[in-house]
Amino acid sequence: MRRTLLTIAVTAGLTSMLQAQEFGLNKGDILLEGQINIHSSKDKNADLKNSYFRFSPKVGYFLSDKFAVGVDLGFSKTNREELGTNNNIFKSKYNEFKVGAFGRYYFLNIGERFKAYSELNMAYHQGKTTMAVDYDDVKSNYFAANGGIGANFFLTKNVALGYSFGNIIGFSTSKIDEEGAKSKNQFYLNVNSFNNFFETGQFSLTFKL
Secondary structure, three states: OHHHHHHHHHHHHHHHHHHOOOOOOOOOOEEEEEEEEEEEEEEOOOOEEEEEEEEEEEEEEEOOOOEEEEEEEEEEEEEEEEEOHHHOEEEEEEEEEEEEEEEEEEEEEEOOOEEEEEEEEEEEEEEEEEEOOOOOOEEEEEEEEEEEEEEEEEOOOOEEEEEEEEEEEEEEEEEEOOOOOOOEEEEEEOOOHHHHHHHHOEEEEEEEO
16 A cells, blocks of 8 residues: 555656646757758759758857847758750859857747747858869858748757748848959848748757756
């Protein structure tokens, strides 16, 4: 009887501890988040290969229970093969580095685990295109400011699955590093994000320290 009561007490205690886990965000917490994108394709008819890799880590600090600021970094690499004249294969590589800053505000909680946020970010991109044939490398500079929404679903109190629904509004300016080149400016309002966010969105893994 005592053993049964002890087992019930221990089980009740563990259940209470698990239920008492806090899935909230607090002032002073550190946010670590990252996205990895890998894509590879091959055209067997033309023997063409294409690949893409991108890694985008974020580090943030919570100034309050709902607002965080941080840095946003990124690296991407693209390899492309295209069929040129006389059935020659034209190869090119594009590498890009990104450094930026972001501000994130958590505005909605659904239960304890699901938390939606809005985010503003600004980033500077620098890219370089390298041709396999005898051409000079082409360098480019790119600046962008975007606003969008996303959400985190906490699997544990420190680990969450993230999903960015895509940028809703943004501005960008880009320029090729060549003499006489002019900058290109673009402003967009992507209201269709709410209709196709499963196509434009991206998953990530989030850690709270």
